[in-house]
Amino acid sequence: MFDVTRYAVAAQSLIDAGRFLYANGWSPATSSNYSARIDAEHIAITVSGRHKGQLGAGDIMVVDLKGRPVQSETKSSAETLLHTVLYEQFPETGVVLHTHSVNATVLSRALAGKGKLELQDYELQKAFPGMTTHESSLVVPIFENTQDIVALSEETRDWFARHPEQPGYLIRGHGLYTWGKTMADCLRHVEAFEFLFACELEMMRVTK
């Protein structure tokens, strides 16, 4: 079982994150899903289909690291397995945020035929762990979108087993997944990615 106080703290952090992410236009129209670790075997995660700018206590539930509901009749996010894979793969991960911004959606489509976005020469790359200079290269994989979340979760598991240092990925025409030790870390990653996506799109516009 899980500790109820730890659950309440995790749930409130997801509710607050939803308000912030929705207000920035990064989680429109019930899109997105968020989770926070409760302990080694449990995470708090958003219930499927809920409006992320208006989350309340009843919109957060608990699943184990296999994605199975714990003490809940509601259905967890349709993309629950994309979260649990990350908690299993990276034991230090405390929070996973998935967003659906315009820039993440457009950029992932604009890079047609490329399975990755390469970021270099941006000072803001240093918002990510292990990035100490703009000269480093940050490779963000772009997975093809699919409704087969089991298959996509396996694909991401394989990729991150081979590339453990990466802080996020894109799904084409869909959105961003990023994670961090704490909610503050993970929100910083969302903001940094959004800034970098906007820069990349603007670079494409002015240099074409």
Ligand SMILES: CSC[C@@H](O)[C@@H](O)C(=O)COP(=O)(O)O
């Ligand atoms: C509103 S369409 C977006 C969904 O298909 C999905 O990609 C998403 O992010 C939210 O799904 P959810 O099941 O609410 O977690």
Ligand SMILES: [Zn+2]
């Ligand atoms: Zn989504």
